[in-house]
Amino acid sequence: MNFTTPNHGPARPQLPPTVRERALEAGRRAVEDYERTYQAEMRAHRNAAHARQSGTAQPARWLADDPCPDWCVGGIDHEDGTHPDDRAHFGPTHIVELVTMESTVSGxxxxEPVEAQIAIDKRYREREARVIIGTGDDTHIWATLSEAEEIATTILDMVRQARGTWTPVVLPFDPNGGCPDATCKNCHPLPGEVSA
Incomplete structure (x- = not known):
């Protein structure tokens, strides 16, 4: 076996000419396959855009399994060609400027002040939506609906405390573990009784 010694690094075996030719041919075929796939995808995107513009577009077939909830704003991710990892229902993003944080350079x-972004989404075939809270592109919290409700309750309690108007928040979530049913004797005992 022949070895060549480049100026930098260890010696590498020399490829026999037939192996090199097969590798080059495999590379050419891979490029051709990639170009054909890319061109077909671009034609499919153009056809889908034309169907949307002409009003003849049909809902993506995956939506039959997972129809849009009322809050979904849809969009281009609702096409047949959307990769399964990218299929999602998403609601509008609510933005709150955080003026007490250090400003960031935009563009x-x-x-500009930092913006908190709050949205709801539900990934393809997931059972429940989740709430997304983020600032910029890096910091995000994905919370289940129960977790988001607990976060909201805690924030509302803190705001009321800071404003001097604190009273316990009455929402379906009870931070002490009680259920929302006021007639439940286990969670809400009558005066003089002890809960289970």
Whole structure:
């Protein structure tokens, strides 16, 4: 076996000419396959855009398994060609400027306050939606509906405490573990009784 010694690094075996030719041919076929697939996908996207513009577009077939909830704003991710990992129902994003945080540079030339972004989404075939809370592109919290409700209750309690108007929040979530049914004797005993 022949070895070549490049100036930098260990010696590598020389490839026989037939192996090199087969590798080059496999590379050419891979490029051709990739180009054919890319061109077909671009034609499919153009056809889908034309169908949307002409009003003849049909709902994506995957939506039959997982129809849009009322809050879903839909969009381009609701097409047949959407990869299963990208299929999702998503609601509008609510933005709150956080003016007490250090401003960030937006684009390349101006300062802007940090924005909290709050949205709801449900991935393809998931049972329940989740609430997404984030700032910018890096910091995100994905909370189940129960977790989001607990976060909301805690925040509302803190706001009321800070404003001096605190009273326990009455929502379906009870931070002490009780159920929302006021007639439940296990969670809400009568005066003088002890809960189970």
């Amino acid at each position: 390349h030339d101006r300062w």
